[in-house]
Structures are given as C-alpha cells and as structure tokens.
Amino acid sequence: MTARAAAEPTAADRRRWARYLVEERAEGLVYQKLAGRKSGEEKEILQSLADAERRHEQHWLDLLGGEPARLPKAGIRSRSLGWMAGRFGSIFVLVLAQTAEGRSPYDAEQYATPAMRADEKIHEEVVRGLAARGRRRLSGSFRAAVFGANDGLVSNLALVLGIGATGVGPGFVLFSGIAGLLAGALSMGAGEFVSVRSQRELLASTEANEDAALSAGDLDIDENELALVYRARGVDEAEALARSRRIITAAQEGVRRAATGPIRAHAGADHDIVGTDWSAAISSFLLFSSGAIIPVLPWIFGLQGIAAVIVALVLVGTALLGTGAMVGILSGGPPLGRALRQLAIGFGAAAITHALGLAFGVGAV
Template identity: 55%
Template structure:
C-alpha cells in the first residue's frame, strides 16, 4: 500500500493524528469481529466471503498498529457507537439487518477524506461496501415478500386508525364512542386486509394451476389420428420447437420409442425445459397464512392509536399520547425499511412520520370543522 502525502509537516504524528489513528484501529478491530461473528453462523461460499472481509480488516488493523507503535496501540478508545451496535447485533442475531448496517458503515468510512490513509486501504473500503451490499441483497430477496406484507400491514393499521381516531376524537364525542370507533376500524381494516391477501394469493395459485400441464395427452394419445395430429399442437403451445413437438407427439402416439423424459414447456426466462411450479407455489405461500399474517400485522398497528382510550383517557389527554405512540411506531417501521434498503433509517422514519401525521392532520381538521370542542 502506498500512502498519500501526509498533511502534517511534523517529523512524528501529531496528537490529533494519534487520536484519529487510535479511533481507526478500534473501529477496524470491531469490524473484523463483526464479520467473524456473522461468518460463524453461515456456511459455504458466504462464510468464506465474510472471513475474507475479516482478514482484510485485520490487515488494516496491522497498518494502524505499525504507525502507532506498541505503546500507543494499547488501551484503545471504544469503537464508534455504530460499530458497537453492529458488534452486539452480530453476536446476537447475525442476520441481514446486521449486513445492512455493515453496508452503511462501509459506505460512511472517513478514509476517503483523510490524507493519512493509504490509497489501497481507501480502495479496500469501497470494495468492501460492494461485497457487503451483495451479501445483504441475498437476505433482502428472501425477506422481500414477507417483509413487504408486514410493513405494509402495520403501517396501514397505524395510519388509517390514527386518522380515524383523530377525526372522531376532534368532534368532541364521548371517549367511549372514539374507542368503539377505533375498535371497529381495527376489525374492519384487519378483516379487509386479510380478505384481500387471501383472494390475491388464492388467485395467483389458481392461475398457476390453470397453466400447469396435465396428463390428458397420455389418456387421449391412443385415440388420435396420426394424419391430424393435434397432439403436436399441445407441445407447440407449451413452448417446444416444431421439430421437438412433432417428435414428442410421435412418442406419445407410439410410433417412436419413448425416452420417458419429462414433458417440456417454456420457462419464465424463455428457455426450453421442464417447468416445475413447486417453487412458484412456495414463493407465493399459503392463502390462509397470508390472510392471517395481514390480519395480525394490521391489528398490531391499528391497536396503537386506541391504547390511551383503553386505559381511560379522553379528549386531548388521549389524542396527544396516541400521536406520540403512533409517531414512535412509524419512526421504527420507517427506520427498519431504511435499514434494509441501505438508506438512512432516520430519513425513512421521518418520511413515514410525515405521511402518518399528514393523514391524521386532515381528519383532525375535518373533525374540528364539523364537531365540538375536545378540551
């Protein structure tokens, strides 16, 4: 590694450089531990990739130790809060959430702006971000469907029931009316979400079933006329080339020896080969499971705005805590979305908060316009 020209003209490192290098060393040690802890829970190529990252962090660690010397490499400061959190999460979970955080840690490396850092080390950090991005992408793909349903359901429950409670509460009606309205909104929304998910998933499965080949060709083949070979049309419709379709039809009619290969059809990517819909069914999942999950996630969100009313509060004494509770929940769900997408958790949380409070403000204003005093 070749170093960029140092910004300092002193023959030895300045106190400020020493403090910075010691912080870098502490962070490199922490990052190496994170990758080793995640690797301990993985196997195969993914494990080797993580161990390779840990080895790279070890090389960086040794670079700072050489610059600092033995004496100044002892009693290091604590690593940054971000890396301490990463290390704890890696020890406890070792999941895609940790990789997403590690991706952000690599992208926020201060090395690119520090003239004391070798160019090779700056390049290493840029590559590390891409490596971690690739590893995190695998987990994101696995979580995509279920995570989308969970976040969508919970946020829908939070926002819709908060807007409903704020609108009704602003009219000045009795607290029992607001509570009943909130419970009705919870049940109506959760049942609607569950019904929608059930119909959606069930429809997808039925479409797949309607597209799957059947064995009717085996039953009807012995009665077909070779000179009017509709059986060939079956295989053409399934995506086979004309020559292959005719060959397969002749096999089914008994004019050629059957090679007993699976029936062929067009794959989703356009290539020819046996189509197995079992993976499609697994990806879609069970209609009942999807419905139950949507019901539970929506209900979990929708119950938050009515918690103050459940404990006996009323008027503004209930609406303000409801806003605070929903705001915290929206910040959390938005932060998780940002974390998994590799974006800033704070900005995503604030975006969710603005959406939820915006909807509540509209219904609250309407309630005040057509209702009475809530004090």
C-alpha cells in the same frame, strides 16, 4: 506519505492510528460474527472481508510498533454493529456496515496505503451486494409486515381522531376504534385470501392435463404437437422438440411419465412461492390489527379528551418513526428522512379527518 511524516509521527498521529486500529478490529469482528451465522458462499465472502480488516489492523499495529498499552474504545457505531451481529439477522447489520464502509477516512489519511483506500471502496460494494441478497429474500414478507401494520396505524388513528373531534363521548370513540380495527383487519384478511386463492387457481389452470401422458406413446416422433405445448409455454423451438422426443421415446418404451413433467414441476414451484391462502389471510389480519390497536390504547385504558389524543399521537408517532427508520435502513436510504416522511404522512391523514370531525361534528349540526 512524506519522508518527514514517516520519520517523525506526532502524538496526534499515533492517537489517530490507535483509533483506526480499534475500528478495523471491531469491523473485522463484525464480519467474523456474521460469517459464523452463514454457510456456503456468503460465509466465504464475509470471512474474506474479516481477513482484509485484519490486514488493515496489522498496518496500524506496524506503524504503532506493536500493541499499545492503552487503546481508545471503538466508536458507538462499530460497537453497536458488533452487538447486533451476534444477535440479529445479518440484513440490518450489512446495511449499516455498507454505510460505514462508504465513510472511510482513508482518502484523506496520508499514512493509509493506496491498497487500503481501494479495499474500503471495494468492501462497500461487496457489502452492498450481500445486503441486496438479503433484501431480495426479505422484500416480500417485510413489505407485507410494514405496510400491513402501517395501514392499521394510520387508518385507525385517523378514524379515532376524526370521531373524537365530533364531540361524542369516549365510549363511542373506543367503540369506533375497535370497529375500525376489526373492519380493516377483516377486509385485509379477506382481500389477501381472495388474492392468493385466485392466484393459485390461475396457476392451477396452467398445469398440464394428466391425460396427455396416456397419449404420448402414440404421437409421431417426427411430426408431433407435444413440442407445441412447450413452445406455447416459452421454450424455444429446438429445446421444445428435443424434450418432446425424449418424452415420446420413453413412453413408447413403456416408461410411464407425465408428458409435460418439467412444466408441471415448474408450476408446483410457483404454488410454493405464492403460499397458502389461509396463512396469507391470517398474517394480514394480525399485521393490520397490530398497528390498528395502538391508536385505541389510550381509550382502552380509560383516558379521554385531549389526554387520550396526545397519548395516541405519541404512541402512533413513535411506531411510525420506527417503521419509517427500518424502511430507510433496509433500503439504504437515510433512516431519519424515511422516518419523518412516514410520520408526516400518518399525521397528515389524521389531521384531515380531525378537521372534518370539527367541521361536521355534534356542535356543527
């Protein structure tokens, strides 16, 4: 900062400081709202970010000589983040906040202190870390939801456009769409049921045999094979031997416990992570159906011909753009690019089946 600039700020400087002030205030409010929805370590981290934004706010207040009589509104991005922070899950807000922190104007601002510039860069990494936590918690269920619905959207759009291009009547197109919905949803549900059931059966086969507990008291505490059970399951030799000795000693003293208790507890946790087969099957059925019903809606409501096709394309295109943008936001990538990619893939598949319908349709036979 030059002495002249510090002594003689221009009207443009003061307007810029006022914009920085309201932006810092808005960002601090976002972190404050998010902290109010959290607990433990995440709450403390978000509260610390809010405190840092207040320090930045105070810097601009000091330069302005106190609270100005009139302040500009915060930008649409900051206002949107503030609105979302009080109503939605933190993962979406954190991902957007990460992007905002990465676009700090302070690198080119002579009145911002070096500490403020460094703060903004560190804030981006802190928010990135918090967002990564949320992504890890959300990744499994979110992936299933997005790809289940997306499968329904793309496959049924391709089906109804391909069937419609053959020249058959609207009733046949509607029946084909409903049949495609049920066939795909049942297939997804059945596949998920078999997958989860098989995984649970696989985990069950790795659980320890209860009969081992009855023999623990008769094992030789120095030369025993119980330690091999733990070593076979990935425990190092010293720890395996120590565990087996504790279990044998307890059994010899009359304390009844499962010989492989710690391992069985771990297997039970794996069962919880995998989930239940019926819940997985039902959720897959519903997710696929929620996407597959959209391309059929025009025919359900009586449209036909080119009008039905256009409406189906608009509905499915909007849904694909939405799911693509959401994937982009959560992955930290550009939402528009992800949305357009999703749209291109979906419409590309539909274009192929439509072309096949035209080539092998009623008129071509």
